[in-house]
Amino acid sequence: MALTGIQIFKMLPGTNCKKCGVATCLAFAMNLASGKAELDSCPDVSAESREKLSAASAPPIRPLTIGSGATAVKIGGETVLFRHEKTFYNPTGLAALINDSESDADIAAKVKRYEKFQFSRVGLNLRPELVMVKGGARLAEAAKAVVSNSDMSVILYSEDAAALKKAAEALAGKNPLIGPATKANCDAVAEVALAAKVPVWLKAANMDEVAELTKKLTEKGLKDIVIDSGARTVKDAFTDSVAIRRAALGGNRDYGFPTIAFPVEITPNLALQTAVAANLIAKYAGVVVLGEFDGASIFPLLLERLNIFTDPQRPMTMVQDIYPINNPNENSPVLVTTNFSLTYFIVSSEVEGSRVPSWLLIKDSEGLSVLTAWAAGKFSGDDVGQFVKKIGIEGKIKHKNIIIPGYAASISGDMEEELSGWKVHIGPREAAHLPKFLKEFKTS
Template sequence: MKVRSPMEIYRHLPQTNCGECGEMTCMAFASLLKERKKKLEECPPLMSDEYAEQREKIAEMLAPEIREVEIGVGDKAVKIGGEEVLHRHELTFFNRTALFYDVWDTLDADSLRERVHKIESWKKFYVGEFLRLNGIAVRSVSNDPEKFEECVKKVADTTDLPLVLCSFDPKIVERGLKHVAERRPLIYAATERSWSAFLELSKMYEVPVALFSQSLDVLTSLAVTFANAGVEDIVLDPCTHPMGKGLADTFTKFVKIRRAGIADGRKEIAYPLLSVPLTAWFFFDDPVEASYWEAIVASIFIIKYADIMILHGLQPHSLIVERTLVETIYTDPRRPVSVEPGLRIIGNPDGNSPLFLTTNFALTYYTVESDISSNKIDSYLLVVDTDGLGVEAAVAGGQLNADKVKDALEQYVDSRIEHKTIVIPGLAARISGETEEKTGWKVLVGPKDSGRIPDWIDKNWPPEV
């Protein structure tokens, strides 16, 4: 991690506070540069010749320790790599592990379209958003250039997801690549024997390339050769063995490569890493056992340190594990996952429907909202800004108090609600008295567990006058 404080960036900015970047001060702009929420180009004075030296210095400071590589184009393009730290708690991980699921060139046309559709349409609602899959890996199983070419064309006609073109034979890869080069696929994979042809493909079509070797020395040598030839968008695959000592060796390689790139500053090997948990399917005849083992291998390398994966199983019991783990590991540990504060309408409430209160910690909010809506309780839900903390922590830390409740009532509650009774969570019972005094509202203490709201409503609503 090169930059530990915005002040290090600020020293090289114009320091005029001109506001042309959209921020009030250069220090604010420096903070957003560090967080990757602004780009150097958004500071017009910095783009002038006068600040050329400072601009180059800042660009060098902001360059991530691991090279960032983009696969695909447009809104669905995925960025991999670009990491600064070995451990999430040191800063955060920026680019989620990209999950590419395979199709292959021996599938018939209908089966191919069906599988592509499954990959493209899969989604899972999780803490306020739909999780989706990142792309499709097209594998040459037939070793027939014509079949591979036709398969790539059919996939490209069916989806606009990013692609990985998979074959160790550069001639086969090129047959597919020439039809989709403008979509910037990753070509997989150059080896010690085929590196020269893959180098030419990468340069000719201007696409990222994966390098494959079980030897770290060979892998490093390949990376240096490609970089010296002007190819910058490189992905490294040290070979994924899914079982036994081979799995342990693979784990060690991943850790060694990432440590070399970040801790040791070895730029010649500081590239995104590719894992292939799909290899688990080569060891099991039973698809259930294979899918479970694939999920285990994927979980290991989502945590340590795969930037992109090629997988096979679309079974819910493995796919959900893989995708939700990515989301969990790649949340920002510095900021709780939160929702916007405000008044939510659940069902079709009228002026006498109950008004519940909760915090804006995403997991709390979606649990409460789900428990209310799934039980068809027409109501209002007041979401208070507690800096993304849950009820118990927010009460203990002062982020949920009588003043916060008063402010939320005044800001969000309107004439649609004809009564002045609010239901607070059972874990916030200790602020009930003070809240009544400061707001003038009657406060009812609800259950500690929102799953018990239906029973509570039956016994306590409407309230006694």
């Protein structure tokens, strides 16, 4: 049973030494309670407390990292079944399968292409991070071809412990996830993972065997374990994913690890794999393995992952800036709105859809939508006027017209006072009416 922050606090030294990286023992206790910190960060906790706490304070799902550098993926560490109950912390890692029977040249060409699937959105870089290399005889060579031609991180897939050992050594410092540890090879694979200090994934025949294998691996001293329940149908993969998450959050330590799912072994069809992955990204997979990355299939999954793993406790915001839409010029209309990302997305997509070249100014309103920002005084006439002066739109246009959201109509007077010589136009209340408004709008 998980302890509360206060219960944990009582067992800490209470020195507020800051060595754990946060200001007070109470703050650290709260972080422990929510699974955001590990007890090892506290150097002064007593042995007795440590014993009590480490059992109780360990997060219900072990957080761990696969890979290294820009493509390192942190998975696990989740605490809820539904994102609205708190948030999902660690986005599902996306992997593409490569066989070691492919030539080094083919592998190089593939991973160089995979590395180019990078898309920037709301200030984030979206990309798939992982390549899963499967095989035996050429496992080390193929894995080497991946990391010497790209920055992708690697998962190894071979039931031959000797092949895993050789490949893990070839990837020294790259922190690959290795496996599968199965009932047959569990001890040998555990030795390799311990020696190389890398995380290990297990492949079970069913949910009972999952518990047997996590127990065995844990007894061997491994902590960073990833579960493959062995399910290979759409229905079973989903059911096991829910079962493992529920068991883990219910306190069953045998299932308290992140998971890896294999759309690629459910169907050879990449489009259907994409549908399966879409379900498992939303429903609890730590990693999903696809047959291949293509822009058409990976881009939608990256968007979904971004959406699902957005923290619902904190509104996503846009950077305060000038956003050109449809290649505007010096005569194009200028619109201003707030920096709540949903406001931005709705307004920008309507402006885009209108095909009218426009300048969209996004003003920092602390992530509030128009009506709320206006009511909270974060979108007042003076404020918006000063922002328009400061942001430097005057250097880009030859007119002095600006369109404000209909819901903020009452700020137009103060704005015109602040912006001498400008004409403030009141736009529609709903973004859906922007296309018609813009098509009829004249700046001269």
